[in-house]
Amino acid sequence: MPMIDPIGTNWLYKDDTHGLADGIATPRRVAIVSITRSSRRLLRLVDEAQRERGQSLVSKATLETFALLHGRKAVAVPYPIYFTKEMKAEELDAEINKGTPYSKAGGEMPSMLYTKKGWLPGPWWEASYWFTGNGAEKVWQAYLGGQRLPPMLLHPVKEK
Numbered sequence: 001m002p003m004i005d006p007i008g009t010n011w012l013y014k015d016d017t018h019g020l021a022d023g024i025a026t027p028r029r030v031a032i033v034s035i036t037r038s039s040r041r042l043l044r045l046v047d048e049a050q051r052e053r054g055q056s057l058v059s060k061a062t063l064e065t066f067a068l069l070h071g072r073k074a075v076a077v078p079y080p081i082y083f084t085k086e087m088k089a090e091e092l093d094a095e096i097n098k099g100t101p102y103s104k105a106g107g108e109m110p111s112m113l114y115t116k117k118g119w120l121p122g123p124w125w126e127a128s129y130w131f132t133g134n135g136a137e138k139v140w141q142a143y144l145g146g147q148r149l150p151p152m153l154l155h156p157v158k159e160k
Helices: 038-052 057-068 089-096 135-144
Strands: none
Touching: 038 057
């Protein structure tokens, strides 16, 4: 999932910061799916900040924000995700990348965030790797039905 700047969005957890000197004015980054690889050095920085200074953020922002604040590298690696909804590349780009040049996937109403108003409609509902919606189940059922599919990340399908 892309990494975004949560400031200026309607994300439910955008102001969920604790113990940071500048509070909600602290520059932050968020990767919506909490699947993040980290260096030992960054994990130690986070551990020290949490234990000794009581600093914390919502899990989707912790490693990315501490990397930003401490001059460490944070990279969002693109996942091979399949969208069951037929869309042209330009339409998908416009839906996902609504933000400013420095936070393309962000903006006030990013399509992947849970907001105070609930879920925002967008292409993620039909994605193969999204924890809600039914995209993964549709892809799985197509695979079980014999459809040949490209390699992709598939979210675990839950039993009904």
